[in-house]
Amino acid sequence: TEQSLLQIHNDLVTLAREAGQMMLDADPTLQPPTTKKNTSDLVTLTDRAIETMILTRLSASHPTIHFLGEETSKTNQRLTPNPTFICDPIDGTLNFIHGFPNTAVSLALAIDKIPVVGVVFNPFRGDLYTAIKHRGAFLTTPTRTFKLPLNPIPRPLPSLSSCLVALEWGSERSGANWDLRTRVAKTLLSAKEDGAGKMVRSIRSSGSAALDLCYVAAGQLDVFWEGGCWAWDVCAGWCVLEEAGGLVVGANPGEWEVELEGRRYLGVRGAKRGEQRGVVGEVWGVMGDG
Numbered sequence: 001t002e003q004s005l006l007q008i009h010n011d012l013v014t015l016a017r018e019a020g021q022m023m024l025d026a027d028p029t030l031q032p033p034t035t036k037k038n039t040s041d042l043v044t045l046t047d048r049a050i051e052t053m054i055l056t057r058l059s060a061s062h063p064t065i066h067f068l069g070e071e072t073s074k075t076n077q078r079l080t081p082n083p084t085f086i087c088d089p090i091d092g093t094l095n096f097i098h099g100f101p102n103t104a105v106s107l108a109l110a111i112d113k114i115p116v117v118g119v120v121f122n123p124f125r126g127d128l129y130t131a132i133k134h135r136g137a138f139l140t141t142p143t144r145t146f147k148l149p150l151n152p153i154p155r156p157l158p159s160l161s162s163c164l165v166a167l168e169w170g171s172e173r174s175g176a177n178w179d180l181r182t183r184v185a186k187t188l189l190s191a192k193e194d195g196a197g198k199m200v201r202s203i204r205s206s207g208s209a210a211l212d213l214c215y216v217a218a219g220q221l222d223v224f225w226e227g228g229c230w231a232w233d234v235c236a237g238w239c240v241l242e243e244a245g246g247l248v249v250g251a252n253p254g255e256w257e258v259e260l261e262g263r264r265y266l267g268v269r270g271a272k273r274g275e276q277r278g279v280v281g282e283v284w285g286v287m288g289d290g
C-alpha cells in the first residue's frame, strides 16, 4: 500500500544516512582494498560492513521482503517479482578509495521487478535523492528540499547534439561490453558525418551510475548510458529519474522495456516512451547493431 511504501522509504532514508556516516568515519586509505575480478574492480571493508548493517536491519524490520545486494548476492542469484530490497552499499567504490567525493549509498525497493522506491545518498555532499513511484522525486541538501527536476525546469532536449552525456566505464577492459562502450564513447565524441557539429556536447564519467541517474533527474546532465552495470547500480536512481519525468529504457536499440537485470541502460530526462524520433532514438542509432 501507499502507506507502507512511505514507511519503507523512511526506513531506507534512515539506513542511507547511517551508511553515509560509516563512509565518512572510514579511512579507506588505511584499508587495503580487496580485488574482486581485476585491479579496477575493488571492494573495501566499508562496502561489506555497510551491506551487513543494512541487510541485518532490513531483515529484522521487513522479514518478508527479499534482499539483493552487491556484496552478498550469490552468483546467478536472480531478481524475482517478489518485493525485493536492492542495495549497493557504496556506488562508486573506486571514488571512495581515492577520496573523490562522488560516491553514494544506493537503496531501492523493486516489486514485480520494477523500482518503486529509490534512495541515493552522497554523504560527502550531504545530498539525498529520493523517490516513491507516482509521488515525485526530491533532492534534500543540508539546507533545503527541492522537487526534481530542479527549477527552472531545464529546456526540452531538441537533439543529442545539445546533450551532456554520462557514460561510465565499469571495470571490464575486454569483452563485448567493453567493445561496445569504447565504440559508443568514440562515436558520441565524434563530429557528425555530415559536418554539422558534434554528436554530443561532451561526455562525463564520474564513477557512480546511481548519482549519474540522479543528476539526469535533476536536469544537470541530459543522458546516462552504460553497457555492463548491474541492477544495484541503477535501481534507486532509475526510480528517481522516472519520478522526475525522465525515462529509463534499454541501451539496446528498440528496447523500450528494459529488465532491471538487463545490464545495458539508457536514461534520458524529459523523454517519452515510444517516441522513436528524439534523443532515445538518436542514441540507439549510435549503437547500431552493437
Ligand code: IPD
Binding pocket: 070, 088, 090, 091, 092, 093, 094, 168, 169, 170, 171, 206, 207, 208, 209, 210, 226, 228, 229, 230, 233
Ligand atoms: C560501479 C559504478 C560505476 C559503473 C560500474 C559500477 P560500484 O558501481 O556505478 O560508475 O561504471 O559499472 O559497477 O562497483 O562502485 O558499486
